[in-house]
Amino acid sequence: MAEHVKHVLGDQTIHGCFSKVGVGRLKGFLSTTTIFIFFFFLLAIAALLNWMDIPIIQGIPLGQARSSEIHHESVEFPFNCSNLVNYPSVFEPKESSTNGTCPDYFRWIHQDLKQWKSTGITEDMIERGKPSADFRLVIVNGTAYVERYRMSYQTRDVFTIWGILQLLRFYPGKVPDLDLLFFCGDDTAIKKRNYKGRYAALAPPVFHYCGEKAALDIVFPDWTFWGWGEVNIKPWEETLRAIKKGNERIKWEKREPYAYWKGNPLVSRDRRLSFMKCNLSAKHDWNVRLYKQDWGQEIQGGFKHSKLEDQCTHSMTLMIQPKYYDFFSRSMVPMQHFWPIRRKNRCKHLKFAVEWGNNHPHMAEAIGKAGSKFIEEALTMRNVYDYMFHLLNEYSKILKFKPTIPPNAQKLCSETTEQGLWKEFMVQSMLKSPSDKPPCALPPPFEPQAIQASLDAKENKTTQTKTWETEYWKN
Template sequence: MAEHVKHVLGDQIIHGCFPKVGVARLKGFVSTTTIFIFCFFLLAIAALLNWMDIPIIQGLPLGQARSSEIHHESVEFPFNCSNLVNYPSVFEPKESSTNGTCPDYFRWIHQDLKQWKSTGITEDMIERGKPSADFRLVIVNGTAYVERYRMSYQTRDVFTIWGILQLLRLYPGKVPDLDLLFFCGDDTVIKKRNYKGRYAVLAPPVFHYCGEKAALDIVFPDWTFWGWGEVNIKPWEETLRAIKKGNERIKWEKREPYAYWKGNPLVSRDRRLSFMKCNLSAKHDWNVRLYKQDWGQEIQGGFKHSKLEDQCTHRYKIYIEGVTWSVSEKYILACDSMTLMIQPKYYDFFSRSMVPMQHFWPIRRKNRCKHLKFAVEWGNNHPHEAEAIGKAGSKFIEEALTMRNVYDYMFHLLNEYSKLLKFKPTTPPNAQKLCSETTEQGLWKEFMVQSIVKSPSDKPPCALPPPFEPQAIQASLDVKENKTRQTETWETEYWKKLKHKKH
């Protein structure tokens, strides 16, 4: 009985007690009084389950509910049949509660918004950016509205919007009014070359999952933090827990002494398809083991061979971009294996603060098979140093990329963005009001239940650090360049010695 009611109430939290269509159909069969009695009955059962400490909205088996790091369990959003969920309208953290200073990568928020610092953002800029966007998101008085312009790939837009809704639940009334455009595709869309000189004031602000040196896209956390249903990747907290557990199965020194990569090579001929030439063959052994991921076959087979926690079996893991940046980056870095990062062109919101030889080993794109072979040879000859780099990269992901930090990054980015608006946001005529109900089913619904924010935060967001000074950015770039050159020097000396031995 309890399990059945838990399932019913879990559906109601997501779908709403009675969607409008459902209410209309119900009234054709029963009276309003009957509906009220039934609703009251559900609330009574919910209260009983809560008193019995039976979880009803975490999406986990009875007795296995976990409290997320960003949720305190003392106050939960009340369940209300007539009004779906009563969101608190005011953010009220505990007295004297603090959350420290945000991680260093938050400072890039200022840099990403620098283009509009002097001009501000006008409605005209928003209008000009619409052809580059998949949807427009407007927040007015804590309520979110979305206007869709085109279909995005898979459910990227759905889970991105879901994440923003969870931010509103975490910090109710704290997110300011704003009006923004979002692109869910792969390549960057606002190219700097189109907005030089006098045209700089025309650049539209568009949010996106990645950026590059030649673009103005505003970098935002990607959709997979709330789950990627199409390939069975769970929300980030669940996935990270599984990978950490997978790390414990095989100690670093017992892992295969090769570089591992598994993915879809067909998404990029220039990057990944040619990369497959580095695989073991009759002629060459580049110390690399590459595996093609057939997602069609995996879907049919129930994703038995694509679990990320089962892929921490080698001492080294390779990160290579796909069409552009890849969401695989955080999963690869979390594996405790030393990440061999093939020189990326693109970056996400956290990667710009990672340092070569501290968090990963840099690999040049040209002659990458040869560079990969040397990196593995170096690691096997310097196991303590290689293991330390792998663990430092994993620690960075575990500590700097908590969901609390993800939400705080979103909060500060949106807050700083809103300060640049030169107009008062209003609801677009074709926009749809958003709330925490959804028509998604299957894994999509399961992941939303897992990632739902149950109650407001009991402490404020972390404190946003100041912008980088120009010389600090250059100093950071110099450090990265010097460390990369050091590996190149080691490699040059290695091949010279090897050639000398052969002769």
């Protein structure tokens, strides 16, 4: 979520797949994660720092959407492994409680697992996938075990595992036995080109924070939903509250008429240094204001100048054409949730986008509000946990072997995971009681023609902006 913002805020351009354009996963937006956050994404998300290869130029004011918090009134879990007898082991929601259908982006779960639906997932596939993974996670009888293969960057693996532990607390006894591999790097791990024809059945299933057209990675929410301690990004619920509050500081009509981005130009150096050429100069004003973020100075100064709530106070999100996608971003629509920016000649595209927004303030505001609404309503932490649950549940259905605890695996619980410098972030994101209602209902998979129709509709929207821009530069 946090390179994701779940990417619209923060270091929004990163190379790789983080976005939370969202926040958290921000790796591809100008906002990954792109505000969208990771992107978008105004999306608030994008507010995060991004790691996706998608620069996103930040955006959009958050609307007055409903709260994304998860409220609990039932018994709280103990915070240690030695007192497991007190943990609820069976999920018992209120009988009268019901939950509706999940957001549309949950349909992509079926598509991400399609590669293995006909063959199933064998133990041999798991073994072959180990060289591509940072850790192996096994859940047996509601208890998680992890076998680590290599260190991931910063604490990506730690907070990913922490998030899965919270899922087990949210739906105790409901997450099925499973055995999976997880990769925490930037680029995708399992390339389609290596598994064509007779080799298709050999593709190992590997979970990851983002996907792309040329890869088979199974897309999972990124670690930043539970916090990104190294850059002082708080857990998603707290981050979203702060962004919404910060967004209220400047009324829409009072906002500066420029595209805004702040990040580290030395990350994904070729793309970002090229992008920095769009900044104000003696020769050009592309209607873009770009600011360098020195994380070393920010760490020393207590992160006083990198708060997402101080940056996500502008307008609609401008998303530079992404290579990667987050688990939720495939259901975002250009000209509905964000303005699409092509990579080539991006300075000219950015200038036109800003001019269009300034000349069509009501339409720009509508895009901004729609992006904000998407993030606030579709990307709540309850939906994040429900997405995790359904993805893991569907994945478990295609396992062709009974998961067992690896000899070198470590048993996990909150007590063994929350420790060290990042304990504060973990305590803030820890669920203290189970959900009082069942997960939302997983919608059926897309029909093949529906996926193509969606792609065509998005392309048509993008083509419309190209037509408008061509006319603009002719005049």
